[in-house]
Amino acid sequence: MEIDNTFGPIDIAISGMRAQGENIKLISSNVSNVQTTDNGNGQPYRRLEALFKTDGDGMGGVILDELAVDMSDFHRILKPGHPNADEQGYVTMPNVNLPTEMINLNIATRVYQANVAVLKRYQRMVETALELLR
């Protein structure tokens, strides 16, 4: 006898919540490092991007597969006198774009909320089914 997985939708919704939770963590890392000119090896901070993957084949929820490093160009701002400035007085700043991060944060929050909504709705559906046992 196999144990039937009645609570599959719950696990999937939870996987979505977890993935978006990690995503929000990543976005906050990007936002907090928006002015970090030194990531420890003398380079400015490079923004990170979350890559999601389906867990299992088909209907298995989602997992955060990889933290991809955004290889786009760094911003250069004129700031003579800054310790990290080059000969022309330019400082290389991280390739983080604040408006983009805020939009990503909005999307991540909405997806998180949508997953919670799915979880709640499924819980209500099971409870409705249980009403038949009254």
Next chain:
Amino acid sequence: MSKISNIIDLLEAGIKAEGLRQKAIANNVANLETPGYRRIDVKFEELLAKALNSSGSVDLSKIEAQIYQPKQTPVKSNGNDTNLETEVGEMVKNSLRHKTYIRLLYKKYKKMELAMNVK
């Protein structure tokens, strides 16, 4: 399924396991930030299925719900592998199961009452 003669015993065992699982979840939530803590879970359904598959009669009192560490979730930097979302999901599933068992038990008693009321 003829091996289980008493449905009440079965439901009782299920409710007991759910009670234990609720404790395990509470423990996990309490230790969300404890360094080195691995989340615990309760193994019961698997043991029951195994017992039902085996030949011979099933003694429900012998099937004891076990606490174990699944060690399947990724470990954070402080050696802890719990997270709030998973525990909330487990709690939702647990309470739904609990509700189901209680309703079934209620139905069973209702049926007995009905049988006793025949005039």
